Amino acid sequence: MNTWNILVVDKSSIVRIGLGQIIRGNFDCDFLTEEKDSYGVIKTLHGKRRYDLVIIGTVAEETEDLINDIRQLNSETKVLIFSKTMHYPHAMSYLIAGANGFLTQSAESSEMVKAIGKVLGNERYLCMELLEAMAQETFLSNIHRRKNSPHKSKGAINNSLNDKLSKRQKEIVDYLIKGESVSAIANHLQIKVSTVGTHKSIVFDKLGVKNVLELVEMYYGEMVT
Numbered sequence: 001m002n003t004w005n006i007l008v009v010d011k012s013s014i015v016r017i018g019l020g021q022i023i024r025g026n027f028d029c030d031f032l033t034e035e036k037d038s039y040g041v042i043k044t045l046h047g048k049r050r051y052d053l054v055i056i057g058t059v060a061e062e063t064e065d066l067i068n069d070i071r072q073l074n075s076e077t078k079v080l081i082f083s084k085t086m087h088y089p090h091a092m093s094y095l096i097a098g099a100n101g102f103l104t105q106s107a108e109s110s111e112m113v114k115a116i117g118k119v120l121g122n123e124r125y126l127c128m129e130l131l132e133a134m135a136q137e138t139f140l141s142n143i144h145r146r147k148n149s150p151h152k153s154k155g156a157i158n159n160s161l162n163d164k165l166s167k168r169q170k171e172i173v174d175y176l177i178k179g180e181s182v183s184a185i186a187n188h189l190q191i192k193v194s195t196v197g198t199h200k201s202i203v204f205d206k207l208g209v210k211n212v213l214e215l216v217e218m219y220y221g222e223m224v225t
Helices: 013-026 038-045 063-073 088-097 109-120 128-146 154-164 167-177 182-189 193-207 212-220
Strands: 004-009 029-035 053-056 078-083 101-104
Touching: 004 013, 004 038, 013 029, 013 109, 029 038, 038 063, 053 063, 053 109, 063 078, 063 088, 078 088, 078 109, 088 101, 088 128, 101 109, 128 212, 167 182, 167 193, 167 212, 182 193, 193 212
Parallel strands: 004 029, 004 053, 053 078, 078 101
Antiparallel strands: none
16 A cells, blocks of 8 residues: 655645645555645755655745746656636646646545545546636637637627626626636635525526536537537
């Protein structure tokens, strides 16, 4: 059975403690170290002990820079991002910088265990929110490539939205179209994640769509074939 050296970094002691409990309860660790900032991480990694995984939560410094520093110190050390919210451009920049996985702090403990296990097992782990945003981005890119005027029928669709949706629901639709996750939308609008989820379900029912991709299709007025 493998034993692991894992380093957790987050400015919140509550997050560090919670992650530590989950890791200790599900993985056999030789060392489980906690740090609150990038300086502590780099200082720890400069020591003699070799770490298999660094889990990066919320830090005051640039996360991309921290990933690059970790990669320079030891290219074999895995990096799992444990982000407060899913912001697509940031998530992609972390993956490009060399992160092996991305997870949001709204994840259930079972998903955290799955993500950590996969990354330790030399696999990549991407949460469902990020996978959906990536699918949306690909879908929208296809639309823009195949249409001379991507907003050709947007006016008619917007009129339909104006008739069916409340002001708050239209705000949420705008964010969904941009690829924002439910947690990120809640953060933008300063409302609860559950409230965004409720509005999202109502929007889908009103417009007769099953998922965000169908919403995007309706918004741009064309199915991609």
